[in-house]
Amino acid sequence: MMQQKARITSQQLREAQLQVDRFAMELEHCRDLSNTIVHVDMDAFYAAVEMRDNPELKDKPIAVGSMSMLSTSNYHARRFGVRAAMPGFIAKRLCPHLIIVPLNFDKYRVVSKQVGICLAPTSICSWVSCRIRSQLQMPRQDWPEERRRYFIKTGNSAENDEPGKEVNNLSEYELSASPLLFEDSPPDLQPPGNPSQVNCKEQNKLQIPQKSVVFGTSAEEVVKEIRFRIEQKTTLTASAGIAPNTMLAKVCSDKNKPNGQYQILPSRQAVMEFIKDLPIRKISGIGKVTEKMLKALGIITCAELYQQRALLSLLFSETSWHYFLHISLGLGSTHLARDGERKSMSVERTFNEINKAEDQYSLCQELCSEIAQDLQKEGLKVFLVLL
DNA sequence: GCGGATCAC
DNA sequence: TATGGTGATCCGC
Structure with missing residues (x-):
């Protein structure tokens, strides 16, 4: 050359x-600056899941994989130069105290679906890969404040709420207006009957909401809300990028990692x-x-x-x-569908096909029940509400 | 159409 | 001791 x-x-x-x-x-x-693309990226995903499920690993340098190959490491281990795609035995030389945890794909898959569900109610279109990179296209109309209000969890009740446990607690109101459309919503995340009761009185339980947050309607706020939902639901953090196209959004998602977000204004x-x-x-x-x-x-x-x-x-x-x-020139794709077909069941597919469909409602219904079945196979229960 | 190279994850 | 597995895309043949 x-x-x-x-x-x-x-x-x-x-x-x-x-x-x-x-x-x-x-x-x-x-050049098209009219779209807002969000790229959500879980922080040290596999390592974060393992640390969450085994508190002994906290504060220690860990990596996920084997002596031959690591998939990822936590931020502690990264300080020693331990990186994804590095053989474990080399990582051990860099960091002798490194703990190597074997991969648990089944677990990551379940958490991945949970994160996917966290995206749905704030967006009209999302796509979640099995590795939990996800992008979504917004915008949502202005929702009433009640629909954007969340109670912050206290205590350790955040992790692993059992699917289906709280069915009975769902109120009529929650079914129609709550931002939480899943059946296994923790009870303390229910919307307030009275929005002014911010500093809630105790209800002789540990998991009583004490503080509530309301997210705004700007892109930045919607993304904060998404990250908040993910953290409440999974106890894991995500980073995100907001930009006019997918190429820039992806770069942005890396900028304030971990647990941050960055926006390029349109x-x-x-x-x-x-x-x-x-x-x-x-x-x-x-x-x-x-x-x-x-x-x-x-x-x-x-x-x-x-x-x-x-x-x-x-x-x-x-x-x-x-x-x-x-x-x-800072140009990139301003839509999410690369081509007509994608194998995995996704809300994105739903979105694309709805756009083309003549009978939008019946197709939406059909695909939504397909998604629900898909998620149920993973042991998750969901409500899909057609509006 | 196929295999090699590159890339993402 | 030990350096992955898979799928997508592009390119040259």
């Missing part, structure tokens, strides 16, 4: 520059400001090899990627330089 580069004449480069800039102008013309200027000094390696799709190739051309940041756009169009395939140009 370097030889190829050496053969490029300044004339060729000028022509390439014109062609690329024409294309860049078209892209700029089509303006061209905000996007460009964020992109400017961002190392290209942070972008999903740019791996070790591509990073190294571009580094050889003097490209580390997105701004440099843009500067070299003409050269890149001569050295790389069309798909590749188009991809690079999109990145350097």
